[in-house]
Amino acid sequence: MDSFSSPSGGSSGQFNPDAFKDQLKNQLAQAYAEEFLETMRSKCFDKCITKPGTSIGGSESSCISRCMDRYIEATGIISKALFSASHQ
Numbered sequence: 001m002d003s004f005s006s007p008s009g010g011s012s013g014q015f016n017p018d019a020f021k022d023q024l025k026n027q028l029a030q031a032y033a034e035e036f037l038e039t040m041r042s043k044c045f046d047k048c049i050t051k052p053g054t055s056i057g058g059s060e061s062s063c064i065s066r067c068m069d070r071y072i073e074a075t076g077i078i079s080k081a082l083f084s085a086s087h088q
Contacts, residue, residue: 040071 048063049056056064 036075040068043071044068 044064044067047067048060050060
């Protein structure tokens with residue numbers, strides 16, 4: 001189905017703005033989630049894994065866990081601030 005088809009897969013060729021918006025929202029949400037996970041993974045890995053080896057030690061595992069928690073928390077705070085500012 002292309003971006004301009006009806007969501008039912010019909011071949012009427014008519015533009016369906018609601019289906020287009022939904023598809024765009026889904027694609028943006030997926031891209032954001034992928035970027036978020038990759039950024040979190042790279043930042044926490046770089047910070048916590050100082051000597052890569054065949055396994056992750058306990059302190060490295062704890063560091064990664066704390067790093068991910070802080071990154072998620074910070075992102076939530078920023079998102080709330082941005083959304084509350086945009087609705088005022």
